[in-house]
Amino acid sequence: MARLADISLIQAADMVRTGEVTSLELLHACWANLDAVNPRVNAVIWEEREQAEAAARAADDAVRDKQPVGPLHGVPMAHKDMYYQAGKLSTCGSALRKDFRPTTTATVIERLSAAGAYTFAGLNMAEFAQNPTGHNKTFGDCHNPWNLPYVTGGSSSGSGASVAARFNYMALGSDTGGSIRLPASACGVTGLKPTQTRVSRYGVMPLSFSHDNVGPLARTARDCARVLGVIAGHDPLDPTSAREPVGQYEKAMDGDLRGQRIGVPTNVFFDGADEPIVAAMEAALAVLEGRGATVTRIGLPLMDAVAAYGGIVSRVEAAPIHAEWMRSDPQAYGAHISARMYPGYAIPAAYYVEALSRRGPVLKAFAAEVFSRVDVLVTPTIRTCLPTLAETDIDHGPPGTEHKFMALSANTRPFNYLSLPAISVPCGFDPNGCPIGLQIAGRPFGEGRILKVAGAYQSDTRWHWERPPVLNASE
Amino acid sequence: MGAFETSVEATIARWFGIKPPNKPAKRLAADLAATVAAFEALRGTILFEDEPSSFEAALQATKEPG
Numbered sequence: 157m158a159r160l161a162d163i164s165l166i167q168a169a170d171m172v173r174t175g176e177v178t179s180l181e182l183l184h185a186c187w188a189n190l191d192a193v194n195p196r197v198n199a200v201i202w203e204e205r206e207q208a209e210a211a212a213r214a215a216d217d218a219v220r221d222k223q224p225v226g227p228l229h230g231v232p233m234a235h236k237d238m239y240y241q242a243g244k245l246s247t248c249g250s251a252l253r254k255d256f257r258p259t260t261t262a263t264v265i266e267r268l269s270a271a272g273a274y275t276f277a278g279l280n281m282a283e284f285a286q287n288p289t290g291h292n293k294t295f296g297d298c299h300n301p302w303n304l305p306y307v308t309g310g311s312s313s314g315s316g317a318s319v320a321a322r323f324n325y326m327a328l329g330s331d332t333g334g335s336i337r338l339p340a341s342a343c344g345v346t347g348l349k350p351t352q353t354r355v356s357r358y359g360v361m362p363l364s365f366s367h368d369n370v371g372p373l374a375r376t377a378r379d380c381a382r383v384l385g386v387i388a389g390h391d392p393l394d395p396t397s398a399r400e401p402v403g404q405y406e407k408a409m410d411g412d413l414r415g416q417r418i419g420v421p422t423n424v425f426f427d428g429a430d431e432p433i434v435a436a437m438e439a440a441l442a443v444l445e446g447r448g449a450t451v452t453r454i455g456l457p458l459m460d461a462v463a464a465y466g467g468i469v470s471r472v473e474a475a476p477i478h479a480e481w482m483r484s485d486p487q488a489y490g491a492h493i494s495a496r497m498y499p500g501y502a503i504p505a506a507y508y509v510e511a512l513s514r515r516g517p518v519l520k521a522f523a524a525e526v527f528s529r530v531d532v533l534v535t536p537t538i539r540t541c542l543p544t545l546a547e548t549d550i551d552h553g554p555p556g557t558e559h560k561f562m563a564l565s566a567n568t569r570p571f572n573y574l575s576l577p578a579i580s581v582p583c584g585f586d587p588n589g590c591p592i593g594l595q596i597a598g599r600p601f602g603e604g605r606i607l608k609v610a611g612a613y614q615s616d617t618r619w620h621w622e623r624p625p626v627l628n629a630s631e
Numbered sequence: 632m633g634a635f636e637t638s639v640e641a642t643i644a645r646w647f648g649i650k651p652p653n654k655p656a657k658r659l660a661a662d663l664a665a666t667v668a669a670f671e672a673l674r675g676t677i678l679f680e681d682e683p684s685s686f687e688a689a690l691q692a693t694k695e696p697g
Contacts (some may be wrong), residue, residue, distance in 0.1 A: 351690070352690070353687075353690065398690075400694070458677075460669070460672065460673065461673055461676070461677060463669065464666070464669035464670055464672075464673055467666065467669070468666060475647075479647055479649065482647075482649045482652070483647070483648050483649055486649070486650075486652035487652065489652070491652070491653045491655055491656075492655065494652040494653065494656060495652065495653055495655035495656035495658075495659050496659060498643070498649070498651060498652060498656040498659065498660055499639070499656075499659050499660045499662070499663050501642075501643040501646065501647045501649055502639045502642050502643050502660065502663060503663070503666070507666075507670060510670075512686070513685065514677050515685075515686045515689070516685030516686040516687075516688060516689035517677060517678065517685065517689070518677065519686070519689040519690070519693055520689045520692055520693060521677075523689075523692075523693035524693075527693070550655050551655075555654075555655075555658060557655075558655060558658065558659060575686075575690060598695065599693060599694060599695045600690045600691075600693050600694040600695065601690075601694040601695050602694070602695035604695070605695060
């Protein structure tokens with residue numbers, strides 16, 4: 157039964173639709189893994205089993221009655237615990253919101269439900285989506301299913317770990333500086349950060365309204381394509397969401413990379429990179445070339461500006477959201493959370509406005525120079541072998557721990573300021589048995605192209621199907 | 632504690648009524664000196680655009696060809 161949880165989201169949806177399997181069987185397969193492994197991984201922090209079983213039975217009744225069904229019909233899901241569902245718990249990973257029950261429902265949850273999916277749990281996450289590791293003072297640290305002392309990546313720690321540990325076919329994460337791509341990379345799953353404004357953020361806990369993105373973590377790029385097709389598109393409740401047409405993402409994934417120009421940065425993204433990461437990257441590039449793509453080494457312009465400007469936007473935008481709690485109850489936060497927010501209160505408004513006002517010119521200049529030469533950029537998602545939770549524990553570690561902590565997201569943050577879509581796919585393992593991720597980034601609204609490249613890569617590789625050892629130990 | 636760190640903490644206390652919550656917060660506040668240096672290094676390198684919707688316009692101008 158538990159192996160039924162190994163299949164992809166698309167396989168699960170298709171099997172329910174054709175009656176090959178019931179939604180209830182999928183749910184119970186996920187729970188078998190959850191019951192066996194979650195005590196060690198700590199990806200799930202609350203559950204609603206009775207409601208989920210009722211939703212599964214209703215989905216199965218619809219199939220039996222030959223009613224029209226959506227593209228995600230009968231697929232059980234659980235999401236990062238910051239997607240509001242009216243009346244349901246949404247802790248945002250914090251003691252400050254441990255009993256919070258919003259009165260609204262996120263548009264993305266409404267759209268997933270309309271497509272036939274249902275939720276059964278809330279997933280662990282960094283407090284208020286603010287760390288790249290998976291540490292959590294209130295609900296306990298999330299542990300990497302591949303090697304338990306190691307970080308899961310964050311902030312969507314439970315999303316990455318739950319999909320890797322086969323509790324879940326897809327989990328929403330959020331990405332402000334890498335928080336979808338980092339746990340996808342660290343946990344060996346596929347994670348897509350769409351273009352800024354591609355997906356509605358209504359009903360989603362805010363961190364930085366200029367950099368926040370909503371996206372899926374799942375087994376395959378094709379799974380992410382299906383989910384993006386469901387959740388993308390303008391939302392009147394989020395006026396910042398784009399009116400760009402939603403692409404036919406799955407249809408474009410034909411595996412043919414002839415004519416695709418891949419750029420590999422020669423600056424920044426490999427600075428201090430560990431050898432196993434570089435080797436995995438080179439092997440991945442050979443796979444892409446085998447599919448017909450050409451590879452060009454390219455120096456990226458304006459990276460100092462991207463780092464300087466991007467580095468302050470999130471800190472400044474998070475500051476007012478948390479000011480009241482930072483005054484009244486600062487010790488309710490993990491030390492690394494409050495410590496990182498604190499400097500945001502001292503950054504001059506003129507710096508912040510400068511950073512935002514130059515975002516457009518920087519994007520235009522970057523795109524003109526880069527995307528005239530290549531179609532997508534390929535980099536490691538994380539340029540070093542994964543550290544342990546202990547090595548990145550700012551709350552209890554020595555001075556300097558914060559630098560190791562922040563280094564994790566060095567390759568993901570630039571694409572948030574630039575607003576570009578980017579996906580992380582598994583491409584190997586480091587010497588500690590922890591997954592390595594390949595990041596593919598494209599032009600604004602170029603999700604179709606990066607999914608096509610990622611899908612082609614996954615056609616020739618098996619990394620995304622590998623099972624973490626923690627599952628084998630439980631059988 | 633140096634003059635820069637003292638002024639940062641005083642600014643935050645004066646404008647927001649927030650004290651450093653822990654030692655890492657003090658260290659990271661001191662790191663703002665690097666932010667200032669990074670901005671200094673960029674002066675004069677990128678033209679300012681006073682069009683308020685320049686980011687949205689740039690998304691459209693640079694998007695994937697249809």
